[in-house]
Amino acid sequence: MDQVTSDFTIAVHSLVFLAYLPDRMASSEEIAHNVCTNPARIRKIMSCLRKSGLVSTKEGIGGGYILSANPDEVTLAQIYRPVSQGKLKPNWCTGDPERECQISSNTQVVMDEIFDDAEIHLENYLNQMTISSVLEKIKQCR
Template sequence: MNLEFNIAVHVLTFLSKHSSEKFSSVELSSKVCVNPVQLRKVMSKLLEEDYIITQKGKYGGYRINGNVLNTSLSNLFRLFTASKSFGRIYTGSKESDCKISSEMSRVMSNYHQKEFEILETFYKNISIGDILNDILMEEYNEKV
């Protein structure tokens, strides 16, 4: 999991609950408890994927684009983690004379890919509606 994925889930859950309203990036970042710059970065991807729509101007803001309650978290997980640059996360070097050092990056990369697939599978059967229901049932004994 990473922050952008979490922000996306939070935003879509919040906007689904408040589907008839629009929120500026400042308002929404306050509701999600993140910096507006962090929020806008996530919102641009959600906008590209048609999860949200935006209206510019004095009375503009972000709002949900239709019903996203059935959106699988695996879609968002892929969107916000598949292309994520982790920088250097593996040790060793292919040029090393040491067998362990020369193979470590390849082996750990394979494990990392398997880890990603496991998490993607885990999130496949969880939706934005499930998140919202978990929150509402705990606090208000209400369900969408």
């Protein structure tokens, strides 16, 4: 689940940073410096956000990323979906569906349902917050 948390957090941080710099391009190096990660990771995450229409890009000198959506309207769920949706469920499966033991053969099915429901609840919660609301909370931390 670390990948869900870190990719999502990096995506939110990056978009909040771009919202803080309205109408200005920021390079992957500049965003990476602010996020405290490497530019390649930023480019990977920003690619997902670009495909979702949340950022625009410009290549070359003076290029980079710019927020292409209204930060008052972009919810955290809109960021979560392209970056982390489906990753809440762990890759490792417990038990063995081929065993005769009811616990071993069915635990994974039930856990999958639990994680699917948890993701729905998480997205509903994230729909209540926007990039702007996160930026405002950050500004209140001073």
